[in-house]
Amino acid sequence: MLIRADFSRRAAVAPQQYQWVASPQPGVERVMLDRVGGEKARATSIVRYAPGSRFPAHEHPGGEEILVLSGSFSEGGTSYPAGWYLRNPPGSGHQPSSEEGAVIFVKLRQMPAGETRSVRIDTRDASRWTMQGARASCPLFTSPGECVSIERLPAGARVFSGPVGGAEMLVLEGSLHEGAQQYGRCSWIRLPPGEYPEFMAGGTGATVYLKTGHLAGAAC
Template identity: 75%
Template structure:
């Protein structure tokens, strides 16, 4: 299965364009934002858990990255409400479920094979935030390949200061503007290498998940499922 599989092209999915697809597990649905493969795939998705739904224990050979958007996502005896960021490294296993229901942003098979450290960050914890380059930033992960953060922009602030080697954005609050569109909460944007100075925060500002460095051909090939 191929969904937004040409990484040389811009890809944008607005919430009004979400197409919910049932997963193999009852009560769990997903919106496929990009995908290369079937059930074992390099994939970026919005996943919705109905109350009381979940998966049986399973492995993640290529790793899994999660941002909890609403509700409470659980693994084993640990519970993560909205705002938590999780990274389960390649080779890890878990049994995810949600008693109350949850909406999560998920990325599969997009980690370096040698990544080994689990990450658990509560982005609602004020101590995690710092002012960087004139805006508030919550660092989630960084290595020599990628950089992941939550960014808060004031009205009119530029998303990028100059050219980028590709980027991925999920708008969490407020909106982003470019020369052609307005991107509200839930909008997912993937940008190939280029200059995107027209991307600015709207009149109420914007909060966004921002990931860079992972879209090079080398990074994609290194994390692709066999």
């Protein structure tokens, strides 16, 4: 299965374009944002858990990255409410579930084999944030191959200060603009390596999940 699998091209999905597809587990649905492979795939998705739904225990050979968008997501007896960022390295395993229901942003099989760090960050913790002028940043993960953060931008602020080795964004609050094009809350955008000086926060500002650098050598 190939969905937006040419990483040399732009891709964008607005919430009104979401197509929810049932997963193999009852009560769990997903929006496939990009995908290379079948049920076990390199994939970026929005996943929705109905209350009381769960997956059986399983491993992630290529790692898994999660941002909890709403509700509460659980694994290993620990619950993570909206705002938590989880990173499970290659070879790790878990048994995910949600008693109250949850919506999460998930990236699968996109980590190098040598990555070993397990990350758990509560982005609601004010101590995690740093100010850069009027812009606030919550760093989530940094390596030679990628940088992941949540950025809180004032109105009119540019997202990028220079060229990037590819970028991926999920608008969490507010909106982004690129010229006349607007990307509202819950919009997902993927950009190949290049320069994007026209990407700016909208009139009420924007809070954005931002990953850069990871597409510099990406191929279908």
